[in-house]
């Protein structure tokens with residue numbers, strides 16, 4: 001099946017040199033543009049394939065800046081830290097839509113969530129479950145709980161622990177044992193990876209059934225991948241998505257499913273825009289140096305630009321001739337290579353470059369503090385001439401008087 005959320009060029013409107021140049025009057029370059037309308041379209045598309053019985057959840061860790069736009073179309077937001085919790089509550093995501101998970105929790109954070117009105121929790125351990133229960137009891141609240149089943153990594157609990165908790169806690173106050181939670185990993189490109197991922201889930205469900213333990217709900221994520229590089233085969237991602245949607249629909253015949261998804265919703269809703277400030281020649285190499293760099297941009301699995309992401313150069317004027325460039329950022333690090341081989345018509349200093357598919361886990365996972373360089377500006381736009389919201393600002397914008 002062909003999926004729009006897998007396309008790197010989801011936007012309908014082409015970006016011109018003039019458009020970026022005008023943007024430079026209000027914000028700084030490098031700049032992240034997140035399109036809330038594209039994220040919403042991805043969510044609606046994915047919901048369509050999951051079917052109406054499955055609840056779609058946005059994993060906020062993929063990109064919290066899209067949460068506000070998504071709040072109109074998504075009923076469930078998986079939040080994994082105090083920072084994400086505060087950001088969502090302060091930016092248009094109501095507490096009733098939040099499911100609180102994550103590896104690390106303090107009493108204070110759980111209390112904050114309860115006080116705000118969060119009613120869904122995903123404990124990572126027995127200790128966390130007890131903390132949630134104690135605090136819910138003090139508050140006189142009952143909350144829904146999904147126990148995280150480990151896929152074999154450091155997260156969650158093993159199936160024996162889960163069986164014991166179910167057997168004991170079914171009758172406890174303040175905790176409604178809704179079901180289990182399962183997530184194995186991200187950026188899955190092949191069906192065999194997802195089949196392997198779900199093996200512990202299938203075994204876990206069988207184990208609980210044999211012991212007469214029943215529950216009605218499962219939350220799970222499939223780690224749906226998206227093609228990030230020019231040589232990626234879209235076909236394998238399509239097959240993986242076909243498999244995942246089929247798997248979830250089938251499971252929803254027996255359980256009430258919440259499907260957690262981050263990358264597939266956010267990825268093509270983000271673009272990073274930067275500018276060429278220098279050109280150099282080294283032996284046979286043509287090098288382009290751009291503002292910003294790998295401290296702002298992370299592509300899953302790309303080591304020193306060995307793979308070429310979807311990049312476009314927006315030139316000041318049309319030029320003849322083609323050239324292969326090495327594209328480097330502005331860090332004092334020989335590893336700050338964004339692409340080893342980028343083939344494009346002639347690029348000059350002052351041209352802009354757009355990096356695609358960076359709406360998920362790109363800025364979020366980058367080494368932002370290196371050299372204490374400037375943060376990129378972050379602009380969120382919902383299309384149709386809606387207001388453009390500058391959310392985070394680097395110092396150039398502050399000097400321009402934007403805040």
Ligand SMILES: Cc1ncc(COP(=O)(O)O)c(C=O)c1O
Pocket residue numbers: 059061062078101183185186187221222223224260261262263264
């Ligand atoms: C528990 C959980 N759910 C959902 C997700 C989202 O996964 P993806 O972005 O691969 O869809 C993650 C990502 O790490 C996660 O840890």
